[in-house]
Every structure is written in C-alpha cells, then in structure tokens.
Amino acid sequence: MGFEGGFDMARKMRARSIGILTSGGDCPGLNAAIRGVAKAALYHGMKVIGVMDGFRGLVENRTVQIEDQHVSGILTLGGTFLGSSRDKPYKMKMGDKVMDMTSVAIANAKRLQLDCLVCLGGGGTQKNALHLHKEGGINVLTLPKTIDNDVAQTDVSFGFDTALGIATEAIDRLHTTATSHHRVIVCELMGHSAGWLALGAGIAGGADVIMIPEIPYNLEAVAEHLRNRRHHGKRFSIIAIAEGAVSREEAKLLAKGGKPARMKLETVINNGIHLVREPMSSRVARQIQQLTGLEARVTQLGHVQRGGTPSAADRLLCTRLGTKAGQLLMDGVYNVMVAVRGDECVPVPLAKVAGFTKYVPANHPWVKTARLVGTCMGDVAEA
Ligand code: F6P
Numbered sequence: 001m002g003f004e005g006g007f008d009m010a011r012k013m014r015a016r017s018i019g020i021l022t023s024g025g026d027c028p029g030l031n032a033a034i035r036g037v038a039k040a041a042l043y044h045g046m047k048v049i050g051v052m053d054g055f056r057g058l059v060e061n062r063t064v065q066i067e068d069q070h071v072s073g074i075l076t077l078g079g080t081f082l083g084s085s086r087d088k089p090y091k092m093k094m095g096d097k098v099m100d101m102t103s104v105a106i107a108n109a110k111r112l113q114l115d116c117l118v119c120l121g122g123g124g125t126q127k128n129a130l131h132l133h134k135e136g137g138i139n140v141l142t143l144p145k146t147i148d149n150d151v152a153q154t155d156v157s158f159g160f161d162t163a164l165g166i167a168t169e170a171i172d173r174l175h176t177t178a179t180s181h182h183r184v185i186v187c188e189l190m191g192h193s194a195g196w197l198a199l200g201a202g203i204a205g206g207a208d209v210i211m212i213p214e215i216p217y218n219l220e221a222v223a224e225h226l227r228n229r230r231h232h233g234k235r236f237s238i239i240a241i242a243e244g245a246v247s248r249e250e251a252k253l254l255a256k257g258g259k260p261a262r263m264k265l266e267t268v269i270n271n272g273i274h275l276v277r278e279p280m281s282s283r284v285a286r287q288i289q290q291l292t293g294l295e296a297r298v299t300q301l302g303h304v305q306r307g308g309t310p311s312a313a314d315r316l317l318c319t320r321l322g323t324k325a326g327q328l329l330m331d332g333v334y335n336v337m338v339a340v341r342g343d344e345c346v347p348v349p350l351a352k353v354a355g356f357t358k359y360v361p362a363n364h365p366w367v368k369t370a371r372l373v374g375t376c377m378g379d380v381a382e383a
Helices: 030-043 055-059 102-111 123-136 160-181 196-204 219-231 248-255 280-292 302-306 312-331 365-372
Strands: 017-022 047-051 063-065 092-094 097-099 116-121 140-144 184-189 209-211 237-242 266-269 274-277 296-300 336-341 344-349
Touching: 017 030, 017 055, 030 047, 030 116, 030 312, 055 092, 055 102, 102 123, 116 123, 116 312, 123 140, 140 312, 160 184, 160 196, 160 237, 160 296, 160 302, 160 312, 184 196, 184 280, 196 209, 196 237, 196 365, 209 219, 219 237, 219 280, 237 280, 280 296, 312 336, 312 344
Parallel strands: 017 047, 017 116, 116 140, 140 336, 184 237, 184 296, 209 237
Antiparallel strands: 047 063, 092 097, 266 274, 336 344
C-alpha cells in the first residue's frame, strides 16, 4: 500500500460505509458539520454510522446508524448530538487504569466494515485519527474544529467565528460597566497555546490591551499603557487576555522545559479538602492593581465561548466542509483533512496537519492592526 504525501494512493475505492465521530472540546457548528457530512454521504448512497463520545465510543463499541431524519433540524443546534470526549485511543482511562486501547478501536472499526472514519476535531483529534491509520490501516478523513483556530494547514477552523462573536459581545458589555466605575477589567478568553480568539475579539471589541501566548508580556509595559490612558482622561481600560498568556520570565522558563509558577500555585485550604489555583487572569488583575493603583476586576468567559447556536458564517463553513468531505469520500480520497484555503475547501495530507499548531505569528497583520490603533500587545511597542 503506497502512502505518497499522506494520500493513500493504493485505495481509490469510493466509500460505501462511513463512521462519523466528534472528539475534543465541543464547539458551535459540530452538529452542522455532522449534518453536512451525513447528508452528502447519504445523498451518494453511503451507509452512515455515528460513533458516540469520540474515540471512547469506538473503543466501547457505542454506535448508532444515521439516517436523514437524525440530521434534520440540527443545523442551528450548539454542541454535538454524538457527544464528545478528550479520550485518546492509545491512552484511555478504563476503570481505574489507563490503557492503550488502539487495537480495540481498530478491531471495532474493521468489524463495523467502515471504509472511512470521519473525525471532527482539533489538534488532538488530528493526531488520534492519524494514529489509527498508521497503526491499523484505517482510512480516516478529518475536519478542522476548534474555537482556538489553531489547527495547522487551514485558514480557519469551524467554531472560531461563533466564539469570536460571543467574546466580542462580552467585551462590548464590559466596556459600559468599566466606564461607569472607572475600572480596569481583565477579560480572560480561551486559547491555551494560540491567541487567535483573544486577538480577534480584542480588536473587534476595542480592547486597550491584548495579551496572547505568542507575545510574552511585560506587566510594567502594560501598567505604563494604563497610566498613560488615565493621564489622557481615559478612566477605564479593558484587557483581553488569552488563558495561555505568559510573562517574559515564564516564557524563558518554558523554553528551558520548566513550568511557570502559576501552574504550581495550588494551595490546600479547608484542612486539605479543597485544592485551589489562582486563575491567571486574577493574578494579572491583582498585579496590575498593585502597579497602577487602579481598581481592577476579572471576568473569565470560560465555556460560554463554546456554547449555543453557531453563527451564520460557521453554519456555512460547516456545510461547505461537510459536503466537500462527502465528495472526497465518493472519490476515495482518504487520510486527509479538509482545509479552508480562501474560497475553496481542499484536501491536505493528514501527516502535514497532525502534531502541528497554527500559532499567531508575531508580525501577523492582525497584530500590526492592533498596534496601529494604539492597542498595547503586552510588550513594549516597536516604533
Ligand atoms: O480546545 C479548545 C479549548 O477551548 C481551549 O482553549 C481550552 O483550554 C480548552 O478547550 C478547555 O476545554 P475543557 O474544559 O473542555 O477541557
């Protein structure tokens, strides 16, 4: 069996039976994408099997046959009707043990006689799908999903646009209350390793400071920016910060393979019963208040960013990606991710996606845009 550039050249048989699973953190648009894949596959006469709760459902053999009525009326629904989990086939908690369940997952996919397993997910899902292909010769095809927008090789991932809208509206709302009370409000957004969401929503919402993992911050530079705003009569400020933002010191530590102190900041309270960790945004707000004397508050948007109905742009994207997947399955193109490139949806070898992350380049046009409207990016702005 040949494997040229990640395309499985030996198998050009069109798919007659496919499985679909959703894996990793959920996001708005998953149902729309399942619908797109399933409707196109059913249109082409394929049998469609839904696998419940991501790779766990494959290991535990929990499946459901999908007919047209199952995917009718779900375009606008948030979440995923198949359920999702972060379980990896090669490292799965089974009872009180963690086991490599790869062979079971492969055996179940073969027993189901799936010509291809369609996996909807983010970075972890891309890796898990490639793992099943490499270990068991299972044909896989993936779609890029995540509000973090950090899947490699695609212009955009579905879920991002909806989260961008939710986060921007939140920042808008924080503006009015910050103005009334002359406060600094630190708004924490999701994005553990890439800052697309904080950057996009920060620009769209007019945040005064944006802090993202790719640009390690210097709190003194942030404090100086806030003092200047106050000096010019601006009595409130909004800071949009990605959950994975790191200070310059932490970035150096991470580069040496260490762990930033905040990850170790677990304190035992109530006689050892309860463990608490100071959220990163609280720490930043506390330090900003100390440095500037300005009153600071914190808002963590958390899973609100992943909930509810998908935006029109995400519904359109999911339907385009899903139906393109259906076409590729018809053409027997496997072991690819369907990526967005401009107006097109194109197959990209999965080997070029799995294990890679799309970070925000420090000189990305969005970063330049933010700087040009006077937004502090957490560092000392270059002239
Ligand atoms: O993977 C996307 C993401 O939204 C990250 O930004 C965030 O760190 C993570 O999910 C949190 O997800 P959960 O609480 O479901 O593990």
